[in-house]
Amino acid sequence: MGKLGKYYFMKKYKMISTFLPDTREATLSNIKIMLRLYGSVYLKPDEGTGGRGIYKITRGKNNFILHIGSNAHNFNSLNELFASVKRNLIRDKYIVQKGILMLKHNNRPFDIRVMVQKNGKGILDVTGIIGRQAKRNKIVTNFHSGGTPLPVNIxxxxxxxxxxxxxxIQKVEKLGKDACTVLGKSYNSKRAFGVDIAIDHKMNPWILEINTQPDMSIFNTLENKTMYKRILRYSKSK
Incomplete structure (x- = not known):
């Protein structure tokens, strides 16, 4: 399943459904509706990883702003904006997701990656949690897109x-584990999941995405190697 398939699958489970931001197929009609509802949206490749190919659209007073990387482009109409990215949206099959006004640290937004792995008995455990702070003026937090890994506590x-x-932090870890318990019903053979969680200005957590092939190396960037060693240990257990 891509992002949209995972969203529809998880949406059926009450334990996590309220933590899932509205996500739909990236048609002009859906983008229009969601901008009216939320003011800003993210366009993401349905099967993309690493923060690549992500756009953000913000509705202004008399214009629409398209954010790509650290650049912003103004358009007089949504139709005009949509025409500029339509080819990419069709080629790579995109989703549109509710924009979350994320918490910031030093004026840069951040989200949280919760690492969840199966132990030797096949039971899911939280083995790591780390923050990812966006590079200045960038719309994504991903490590490979210039994001800075930092301890969640900081x-x-x-x-x-x-x-x-x-x-x-315990609440966020539990949410990450609950999300993997749900998605794991459809990904039985997977032993590791990376849950990306955003926190809005009201301290509400939102499950942005669950990666079924998570990058473990981000935890090795922390000065304290305890989590990284635990993650490696779990990755070797059968």
Whole structure:
């Protein structure tokens, strides 16, 4: 399944459905409706990884802004904007997703990657959690697109006190595990999942995506290697 297939599959499960941002096929009609509802949307390749090929559209007062990488392009109409990307949307099959106003650290948005792996008994465990801070002026947080990996504790420190922060991290970890429990019903043979979770300005977590072939190397960038060693250990268990 691509992103849209995973979304429809997971949407059926109440335990996580409220944490899934509205996601649809990237038709002009759907983009128009969702911009009216949310003010901004993301266009993503249905089967893309690593933050490549992602666009953000923001509705202005009298214009529409298309964000690509660190560049922004103004259009007088949505039809005009859509015409400029239509070929790519059709060729690679895109989805449109509700734009989340993500929390920021040093004025740069960040999201969280929760690593969930099966242990030797085939039971899912959270083995790592890391923050990914977007490069200045960029719309994606991915490590391979210039994002900076940082401990979640540091990123959440300005937003929550010590006790609340610890509880919130546990909540995000549980959400990541719950999401993998659901998706794992359709990906039985997979032993590792990477759950990307955004947090909005009201501290609501949103499941942006679940990767079934997650990059483990991002955890090796942290000074403390405990999580990375645990992830490697789990990746070798059968």
């Amino acid at each position: 990123l959440l420190k300005p937003h929550l006190n010590d006790v609340s922060r610890k509880q919130y």
